[in-house]
Amino acid sequence: MKTLKTRILTIPNLLFTLLLAAVLTPQSRLAAVPGYGAKMKSPLVFLCVIVIIELAYLLRSGKNEEKLKVSSDITAFVFLLLLAWEVTTRKLDIAPRIFLPPPENVFNVFVEDWDFILQGWARSMYLLLTGFTLAIIAGVILGLIVGWIPRLRRAVFPISKAVSAVPSMIYVPYIVMLLPTFTSASIFVIFLGIFFPTFMNMINRVGTIDHKIVDTARVLNAPLHSMLFRVILPYTLPRIINNLTVMLSVSVMTLTAAEMMGADRGMGYYVRKFSSEINYTKTIAGILFIALVVSLLNWFVDLLKKKLIKWNY
Amino acid sequence: MSKIELKNLCVEYSGGSGRFRALSDISLNIEDGEFVCLVGSSGCGKSTLLGVLEGLNKPSSGTAKINGKEFKGPGPERAVVFQHYSLFPWLTAKQNVAFAVTLVHKEMKKAEANAISEKYLDKVGLTGFMDKLSGELSGGMQQRVAIARALAVSPEILLMDEPFGALDAKTRVTLQKQLLELWGSENRSMTVVFVTHDIDEALFLADRIIFMEPKKIRREISVPFSRPRSQSEIFASKEYASLRSELFSLFYDDISEKINEMGGWL
Numbered sequence: 001m002k003t004l005k006t007r008i009l010t011i012p013n014l015l016f017t018l019l020l021a022a023v024l025t026p027q028s029r030l031a032a033v034p035g036y037g038a039k040m041k042s043p044l045v046f047l048c049v050i051v052i053i054e055l056a057y058l059l060r061s062g063k064n065e066e067k068l069k070v071s072s073d074i075t076a077f078v079f080l081l082l083l084a085w086e087v088t089t090r091k092l093d094i095a096p097r098i099f100l101p102p103p104e105n106v107f108n109v110f111v112e113d114w115d116f117i118l119q120g121w122a123r124s125m126y127l128l129l130t131g132f133t134l135a136i137i138a139g140v141i142l143g144l145i146v147g148w149i150p151r152l153r154r155a156v157f158p159i160s161k162a163v164s165a166v167p168s169m170i171y172v173p174y175i176v177m178l179l180p181t182f183t184s185a186s187i188f189v190i191f192l193g194i195f196f197p198t199f200m201n202m203i204n205r206v207g208t209i210d211h212k213i214v215d216t217a218r219v220l221n222a223p224l225h226s227m228l229f230r231v232i233l234p235y236t237l238p239r240i241i242n243n244l245t246v247m248l249s250v251s252v253m254t255l256t257a258a259e260m261m262g263a264d265r266g267m268g269y270y271v272r273k274f275s276s277e278i279n280y281t282k283t284i285a286g287i288l289f290i291a292l293v294v295s296l297l298n299w300f301v302d303l304l305k306k307k308l309i310k311w312n313y
Numbered sequence: 314m315s316k317i318e319l320k321n322l323c324v325e326y327s328g329g330s331g332r333f334r335a336l337s338d339i340s341l342n343i344e345d346g347e348f349v350c351l352v353g354s355s356g357c358g359k360s361t362l363l364g365v366l367e368g369l370n371k372p373s374s375g376t377a378k379i380n381g382k383e384f385k386g387p388g389p390e391r392a393v394v395f396q397h398y399s400l401f402p403w404l405t406a407k408q409n410v411a412f413a414v415t416l417v418h419k420e421m422k423k424a425e426a427n428a429i430s431e432k433y434l435d436k437v438g439l440t441g442f443m444d445k446l447s448g449e450l451s452g453g454m455q456q457r458v459a460i461a462r463a464l465a466v467s468p469e470i471l472l473m474d475e476p477f478g479a480l481d482a483k484t485r486v487t488l489q490k491q492l493l494e495l496w497g498s499e500n501r502s503m504t505v506v507f508v509t510h511d512i513d514e515a516l517f518l519a520d521r522i523i524f525m526e527p528k529k530i531r532r533e534i535s536v537p538f539s540r541p542r543s544q545s546e547i548f549a550s551k552e553y554a555s556l557r558s559e560l561f562s563l564f565y566d567d568i569s570e571k572i573n574e575m576g577g578w579l
Binding site: 212213215216218219220221222223226230231234235237310311 | 367368369386387388389391392393395397399401402403412413416417446447448462
């Protein structure tokens with residue numbers, strides 16, 4: 001049984017207190033830097049973020065010691081970063097003001113611009129999930145069929161290997177110009193970026209399937225559709241789901257790249273617009289927002305993984 | 314008409330360095346309801362022969378008939394138990410058996426297939442393990458599920474490829490007994506072809522033992538013990554001792570021939 005003292009006196013709690021103190025106390029050289037104070041926004045949102053992280057840390061539940069330790073270390077790192085940010089900007093004003101605005105202002109953007117950001121988010125999610133879902137479904141089904149037929153597999157695999165060797169970023173400008181609307185162009189770009197790796201992975205996996213699995217299904221008199229969709233598909237499912245995390249990052253990358261070329265809304269557009277306006281407060285807020293969205297998507301994929309894969313090879 | 318008729322059967326594999334003959338000129342009849350063990354040392358072609366009956370290996374010449382008809386590939390009148398644990402790891406024990414049932418009875422409702430599955434898992438003594446994934450079951454339990462899966466489709470012919478080869482001695486004996494009981498409970502109407510290299514196993518289970526030497530059938534030995542059999546009675550009988558020593562000498566003949574072939578290198 002841990003004593004109350006050792007539970008309160010932890011590094012994250014200590015950093016939390018320091019951070020609160022830094023945000024709540026006035027700027028040390030306020031008088032010496034005229035004009036700085038007037039540009040400061042309300043620290044409320046930033047404070048909320050800090051408190052939420054602290055609450056998540058305090059209320060975290062973990063079964064084993066090791067995991068608790070890890071989450072405590074992660075919290076400590078996040079607080080340390082925020083503290084360094086706060087100290088170098090608002091407290092000491094030693095960072096270049098234009099490039100590194102104080103965290104109060106950056107986090108306040110989420111309140112100032114919430115409708116703009118949310119609209120962009122909805123737009124990006126629509127493009128992302130449409131392209132992503134279509135590519136995964138097409139890649140899995142076609143890969144399943146091509147992988148199962150040796151002659152087709154041997155012909156198609158080298159071709160798609162050559163095609164997929166070209167990074168999708170390269171042809172983004174071309175496709176954005178080629179297709180009539182930006183919507184269709186960005187869905188198509190995401191589709192290409194995800195389809196080929198999924199397709200090839202699937203061909204590979206089906207081609208190298210454990211022959212015992214196939215033999216067993218054959219002596220059970222499985223017809224072709226059962227063989228493909230009730231034996232080989234579940235056999236390859238763990239691999240597909242494991243790859244979703246990587247695929248997701250790839251699709252976010254291609255989408256934001258596409259949005260920087262020709263979009264009028266979206267998460268990538270938001271970042272591009274304000275960085276070209278030299279408004280780095282909003283640029284950083286946009287980047288943080290994208291990071292948050294991608295993390296949440298990854299978290300969701302992990303959840304899916306745990307739900308769907310109950311067996312190991 | 315015999316249940317299974319093999320005539321002048323040859324099987325050749327084309328490997329990296331030309332063709333390899335695995336079976337040459339095999340002729341064999343197996344009667345309806347007979348329990349036959351294919352015995353021989355490893356590499357003698359007994360598993361290849363079973364593979365032909367499973368429909369996984371194609372004969373390169375000769376004919377293979379079941380119920381008087383030549384067959385191509387696997388068929389619903391046959392069920393197989395492999396040596397390797399062949400359950401689908403993403404399905405539970407019950408789902409594994411039910412899946413096999415629905416593949417043979419395509420019109421059957423899911424609930425009915427599940428009921429059949431439960432019935433056969435009960436029979437092999439896995440009542441409490443139906444909802445476990447195969448990875449959560451021991452080797453012996455997995456083979457029980459595989460046997461339940463094979464029996465649940467009510468096959469006319471049961472093909473078993475060293476099904477107990479990877480199990481420990483005690484589990485093996487238990488499963489041998491259980492297999493005979495299950496076969497007996499269906500009035501021994503099922504024809505069983507069982508591949509093994511364990512002489513005691515063959516003598517306990519079989520009506521007839523086919524002893525194979527590389528590529529060919531060397532000798533057929535009928536096993537006269539009455540059924541139902543008890544291991545302790547059989548092991549104590551004189552006939553058992555003489556059959557066993559006969560089989561053993563065949564085995565060692567085979568091995569000493571091999572050693573001579575290799576110039577005594579072994």
